[in-house]
Amino acid sequence: MFLLFIFLFPGAFSVHAPLSKSGQDVFFRRVLVGEDTNRHPCSRKCVAGEAPMICEYDFTLELYDVLSKACFDCPNKVEDCFLLDCVPADGVKRSILTVNRKLPGPLISVCHGDKVIVNVENHLLTDSTTIHWHGQKVKDAPYMDGVPYISQCPILPESSFRYKFIAEDAGTHLWHSHIGLQRGDGIFGGIVVRSPKNLDPHGSLYDFDLDEHVMVILDWDHVSETTKFTSHYHNVGDGKPITILVNGLGRYYGGKEQFGNLNMPTARFTVKKGYRYRFRVINTGFLNCPIDISIDNHTLNVISSDGYDFKSTEADSLVTYAGERFDFILDANQPEDVYWMRFGGIMDCDERFASAFQVAKGKQINPLNHGTESSSKAFVTAPELESLHPWDESLKEIPDYTYYIAYDFYKANNPSFYKSPNYDFNNIKNKDMLTLTPQLNYISMKLLPFPIFSQRNEINEDLFCNETTLKDTDCKNNFCSCPHVIQVDLNAVVELFLIDKGFAYDANHPFHLHGHAFRVVAMERVGSDVELEKVIEMNEKGQIKRNLKNAPWKDTVTVPDGGFTVLRFHATNPGYWLFHCHLEFHAEVGMSLVFKVGQHADMVSVPDNFPKCGNYI
DSSP states (O other): OOEEEEEEOTTSSOTTOOOOHHHHHHHHHHHHHSGGGGOOTTSSOOOTTOOOOEEEEEEEEEEEETTOGGGTTTTTSGGGGGSTTOOOBTSOOOEEEEETTBSSOOOEEEETTOEEEEEEEEEOTTOOBOEEEETOOOTTOGGGSOOBTTTBOOBOTTOEEEEEEEOOSOEEEEEEEOSTTHHHHTOEEEEEEEOOGGGOTTGGGOSBOOGGGEEEEEEEOSSOHHHHHHHHHHSSOOOOOSEEEETTBOOOBOSTTOBOOTTOOOEEEEEOTTOEEEEEEEEOOOSSOOEEEEETTBOEEEEEETTEEEEEEEESEEEEOTTOEEEEEEEOOSOSSEEEEEEEEOGGGSTTTSSOOOOOOSOEESOTTOOTTOOOTTEEOGGGSOBSSOOOGGGSSSOSEEEEEEEEEEOOOOTTTOBTTTBOGGGOOOGGGOOOEEEETTBEEOOOSSOTTTTGGGOOGGGOBOTTTTTTSOTTTSOOEEOBEEEEOTTOEEEEEEEEOOSSOOOOEEEEESSOOEEEEEEEEOSSOOOHHHHHHHHHTTOOOOOOSSOOEESEEEEOTTEEEEEEEEOOSOEEEEEEESOHHHHTTTOEEEEEESOGGGSOOOOTTOOOOOOOO
């Protein structure tokens, strides 16, 4: 007999509602005839000294639909929901974007050192695309990073592009579209890069590490993200999701006894009593919806984040933010039964706005809006996770550069959403239509019409801007938008202060750095809001305590509202690298900047015949 875990969105129906026999049958049928029987040959046991493999994948991007004709009688006939090309989601029909007609898209599961080749065919009719390999630093193949107008040109409709890189960064990662709002509409999937178990510092803690235990979480809506985006920024629509999908499955609960179809399947995973299993959690969220994860009657032994190991830490729940990944070990030591995993929505997914809510109690890892200022033993914040990676240059006492990056939502007369004098920000009478603009140091990113990395010989660097070049411009009172680029010397140790001033909204922003990982050396919530000058003063007075001994490595991290997070990275990867909020509604309106690491002579040569683009005028 197997111990069966049901992973679903809280509130979908009675927490302890029993499984029907047909529900169990559907699960085992999926294991027997689903993707498991068509496993990619690169998804294998990784052995020390074994030659790396070439792992080739074909990605076909299409405009598609939930509950298409491929689903036949799903969900009334539940087994139809697992037919080839059926995307059931939460049972509400809507247009989506897919890779290979799957949601999420195909899992890339390889061994450390394998060569990954992904052939992308864009059949999106009217949309361009790119794919970013989130968590892979692609140091030897930087033009494969997948960021439009930085590392490459967009892949036009009915065109193709071949990505090639070495899987050098072990751990749990993700791939996703890096154009527009395509990630939230379905173009995303997981990447698992395994090392041989005998080389894993946590290898003795678990018995099994299976592709079937990879969990991909996404906040979800019933309209396309383009529709939601335009309604939010041009009308009275909000930026709040409807529900949560786990591995593309869920049930919609609209509140006030308004349930969706209770026949909709939810994600399910089996474990056998007496064994220990490694689970890999990938948060691909695109809106302001951190997810709190817990399992009934079980604790989580959390061991890794963003591909980097830390001292195993037991907790009752774990909070993940958009772009983050965490690995935990589940000890199947409870009586054989059905247990629920809870996904509690926070911020814009909490009980104030949607049907998700926090349910976990006890010790929590990576809590919302808490830093090391908290004396509570109920929380373990990011800088308190003890890295298993040895001390490195990024942790030296005095960094080479310290940058302060402060942000908030501002009453900017952003020409993308307002036009003077007809309907500028101050002329809008319906206050529900007023949307504020998130900016980094009062600057909105505006990219050039060609990729600044692969076509760097065409750059006029006078077009680049930052707070230094704009020192004579009043960006606090005038909307500033330009290619926001910060120069960093190659091999410099950079310290970043990310400061969430928190005056406008109670929001939360996870930030992701391309091309590098960083140490999280400090995190603190100062108050409900904080000014940049206050944090600078605290730093200059030596009031900020840093972990310069064993701070954890990550590539995506959150910042407490009304507080700061301090990062350290060693700039060893020359090139142009994006740094941005990983919430799509913020990144798409310019909440990002670029680090230029090194000089052009330090950068890897552009591949022969690499595609070019630009204005025709």
